[in-house]
Amino acid sequence: MEIRNLHSGEAPPMELLLLADPSRKLVEEYLSRGETYVAVEDHRTVGVYVLLPTRPDTVELVNVAVAEELHGRGIGKSLVRHAVQTAKARGYRTLEVGTGNSSIGQLALYQKCGFRIVGVDIDFFTRHYEEEIYEDGIPCRDMIRLSQDL
Known part of the structure; x- marks a missing residue:
């Protein structure tokens, strides 16, 4: 598997990005300001992530997605480690990420990759998304914020 920048003129893998963030409007907004990386295996895009600069020394990992049929193969962990x-290589001092309170697997993944929980944005998803989001029967309401010093 190769992880690389999205090529100039190459369409972002929206079907994957929308797995991690169901708001096309928000995805398109941060795609325009961030840097997109794709995981390619056998000429197929199997994963994606976006890095979005937020402050002079800080960048946020705003979307990590893997094709559903490939979950459990370590692709997500490879993407997070690559991010x-x-x-680090770009000179950032802090990497942040946010995920839903109902995203149990993602919370575990980020912590396994060295992130620490630093806060909760109460009702983030009920304020910013029109449709209710559920994962494993759990309503997604709050954004769990995690951070890692680089």
Whole structure:
């Protein structure tokens, strides 16, 4: 598997990005300001992440997505580790990420990759998304904020 920048003129893998963030409007907004990386295996895009600069020394990992049929193969962990290394190489001092309170697997993944919980944005998803979001029967309401010093 190769992880690389999205090529100039190459369409972002919206079907994957919308797995991690169901708001096309928000995805398109941060795609225009961020840097997109794709995981390619056998000429197929199997994963994606976006790095979005937020402050002079800080970048946020705003979307990590893997094709559903490939979950459990370590692709997500490879993407997160690549994001950490990329942020370090770009000179950032802090990498942040946010995920839903109902995203149990993602919370575990980020912590396994060295992130620490630093806050909760109460009702983030009920304020910013028109449709209710549920994962494993849990309503997604709050954004759990995590951070890693690089």
